[in-house]
Amino acid sequence: MADPQEPRMTAKRFHARPGVEDWRVLFWGAHAFYAADSLTHAVALASAVAEIADGLDHHPDLDVRPHGVTIRTRTRRGGGLGPLDAELARRVQEFARGEGYRPDPSTLMVTGIAVAQDRDADVRPFWAAIMGYEPLDDADAVDPQRRNPHVWVHELTPPKPGRGRTHIDLSVPADHAKARVEAALAAGGRLVSASPEGWTIASPDNHGVDIAIWPDFEDFGEDG
Known part of the structure; x- marks a missing residue:
C-alpha cells in the first residue's frame, strides 16, 4: 500500500x-x-x-x-x-x-450500490453483514475479494424516517459514457439531470442510475 x-x-x-x-x-x-x-x-x-x-x-x-x-x-x-x-x-x-x-x-465499468439512509440511521453494519463485506472509510462497505459491487451509504435528503432507498452507480470511461446514456434513453430511460461529472437516468419504472465520469478526469485532493 x-x-x-x-x-x-x-x-x-x-x-x-x-x-x-x-x-x-x-x-x-x-x-x-x-x-x-x-x-x-x-x-x-x-x-x-x-x-x-x-x-x-x-x-x-x-x-x-x-x-x-x-x-x-x-x-x-x-x-x-x-x-x-x-x-x-x-x-x-x-x-x-x-x-x-x-x-x-468501452467494455470497462465498475458498479456500485448506493444506499440512502435517514439522518439518525446507521445501516452500513447491516449491509456489510448481509453481503459479507468489510467497512471502508466513513461510508463504504466492500467485497474483501474485490469482485462484487461496493455499497455506498449516504444520508437521505430530505429525511424520510423508516424508508430506505437504493440506486445503482456506474463508473464508466468518460469517452464512452455518452453512448451509454444515449442507449439507455433509447431503451425507455428518462434523463433526470446532467452535469460535467455525469448523468442521472431514471428507468421506465423510475429506478435511479447514476453514470459517473468524474473519476476519469478528476484533479483534486491528496487523499484516496
Missing part, C-alpha cells in the same frame, strides 16, 4: 503519463481491458502481467475470461493511485500492444 506521506496521483496526472492510453480511471483504480482470441491467449497475457507485477512488487487485480483480460491497479485501499500504478500500466500496455492484444475501453 501507499506511503501515507506520498500524495495521491489524480486521474489527470495519471493520464498525462506517456504509454497509458489504453487505461481509464474508474471507481477503485485504473483499469484496462485487452481482448483475447481464446482462454489460452488470455492466460498468456495474465501471466505476463504477473511477471511485470512481480518485478515492480506491485500487484493488480486480474479478471481472466476466454474473450479477454481486465486489469485493475491501485495503490491505496480506496482506489487512490500512485506512481507504481502508472509504471505498471505503461509496462502492461507496452507488452500487450507488442503481442497484438487489442484494448477496448
Whole structure:
C-alpha cells in the first residue's frame, strides 16, 4: 500500500503519463481491458502481467475470461493511485500492444450500490453483514475479494424516517459514457439531470442510475 506521506496521483496526472492510453480511471483504480482470441491467449497475457507485477512488487487485480483480460491497479485501499500504478500500466500496455492484444475501453465499468439512509440511521453494519463485506472509510462497505459491487451509504435528503432507498452507480470511461446514456434513453430511460461529472437516468419504472465520469478526469485532493 501507499506511503501515507506520498500524495495521491489524480486521474489527470495519471493520464498525462506517456504509454497509458489504453487505461481509464474508474471507481477503485485504473483499469484496462485487452481482448483475447481464446482462454489460452488470455492466460498468456495474465501471466505476463504477473511477471511485470512481480518485478515492480506491485500487484493488480486480474479478471481472466476466454474473450479477454481486465486489469485493475491501485495503490491505496480506496482506489487512490500512485506512481507504481502508472509504471505498471505503461509496462502492461507496452507488452500487450507488442503481442497484438487489442484494448477496448468501452467494455470497462465498475458498479456500485448506493444506499440512502435517514439522518439518525446507521445501516452500513447491516449491509456489510448481509453481503459479507468489510467497512471502508466513513461510508463504504466492500467485497474483501474485490469482485462484487461496493455499497455506498449516504444520508437521505430530505429525511424520510423508516424508508430506505437504493440506486445503482456506474463508473464508466468518460469517452464512452455518452453512448451509454444515449442507449439507455433509447431503451425507455428518462434523463433526470446532467452535469460535467455525469448523468442521472431514471428507468421506465423510475429506478435511479447514476453514470459517473468524474473519476476519469478528476484533479483534486491528496487523499484516496
